[in-house]
Amino acid sequence: MSTLLNRPLPGQSRYGSLALALRHRILQGEWVPGEVIPAESVLAHSYGVALGTIRQALSLLVEDGVLQRRHGKGTFVTKGVGGASMMRFFRFRGADGSASTTPHSHILSNRLRTATVQEAQAFGLSQGAQVLHIERLRSLASEPCLLETIVLPLPLFSSLAESDTDAWDDLLYPMYQERCGVVIQKAQDSLSFAKLSASQAKRLRLAASHPCVLVERQAYDMAGSCVEIRTTRGDAFSFKYTAQVQ
Amino acid sequence: MSTLLNRPLPGQSRYGSLALALRHRILQGEWVPGEVIPAESVLAHSYGVALGTIRQALSLLVEDGVLQRRHGKGTFVTKGVGGASMMRFFRFRGADGSASTTPHSHILSNRLRTATVQEAQAFGLSQGAQVLHIERLRSLASEPCLLETIVLPLPLFSSLAESDTDAWDDLLYPMYQERCGVVIQKAQDSLSFAKLSASQAKRLRLAASHPCVLVERQAYDMAGSCVEIRTTRGDAFSFKYTAQVQ
């Protein structure tokens, strides 16, 4: 019934090994995102450890965002990051006043091309591999607000390459999960400042060389592999972000 | 020997109450920043709880940044946030190439004035109270890079109002601690973009209406009171920041 990892790996605590083992079972698809995993007491018994030990293991995975606890209900596999997370960097004021809705998405282009050296390295592909290159405009109340370039590694997302972009959802991450079985687990955003090119400015209905914020994102799946590289541009004067020190 | 909080506060777990009690003793100055607190076993005995319970209480304060554990040595009161934390938002390239040193500080002005309504509210002062208003230019390799406005509540920082600004340190937070007994425990930075005024641009040796990053900081002491409001401006093209999603 139990796996054979009764002895912790060298240099690892027992709860560390248990966390690794559980993470492996999740990645194998034994429990799919959104599903409950067995109760703590069951896991403790099946691994032959005390309750406190399995709880420490679960805590590691909760910290990592792989699991979520719900008091009285159980421990669940995380469903993946939400949708309009890019909006946390901006405060767009709609013509009508309030905002905070999901922006509408319009795909401008969608084509295959050869990966750059950096992209191949990030995705773990061999040089010369193919990627899907998407240009996309996002709008709030018919006002264009964000211009995005999205690069996806290719055999993984090949089902998107052939599909009709008009039928795509406003939120890509849930669509990745439905159509390609890819769950976005975490992402890293790198912010900087630049000026819009003439064509970019036209798309966003701003003046050429208008200042913009550049968000360069790498998104990772549950196994920790990079599966999306995204570059987002938005009006610098709509930028607003809050960070904590310590 | 022990305090009388054997019964947890209503709606609080025992370890939550213990954390509150310990935090209070730290704020009272019973253990100063940098010092060890008693061993876990000693605390557990003196409060009449199990070791695991006091460990949970300490973990809360560690998460909060009030305490730091060091295996084999003890549990220490945090010394306060470091120095050049504003530099994490920028990547200045010095004329010589590398950077990552503490910028030199030059105080431009230092005067008393009446607090604005927002400042009085943030500091918990009555309306019409006095604050210290400081203008300061920070330079890297003789190149001006950051322009700062610093507002401090007044009876707390009155010793700074009368001192010679030439003798001030490059880092203010350690100086607050030495001269005024104020330990900066955490801070919140709010980022946005703006254009430099003519006088601001001149100080930074940039063109008027050049784009800049605006960092609006509120810094808090160990008790959680706001004790500094700072506005920092720097060249938008030197801005670089990385954030994690989930």
Place this chain on the structure above:
DNA sequence: GAGTGGTCTAGACCACGAC
């Protein structure tokens, strides 16, 4: 070797959520 935090056990009871 003495003292510290880190790991682990085998129980107990409590608080929450659903049936």
Place this chain on the structure above:
DNA sequence: TCGTGGTCTAGACCACTCT
């Protein structure tokens, strides 16, 4: 009422740091 995670106990032994 039952099963879940959350809190708590009273021990044990291990790993790190200093003297």
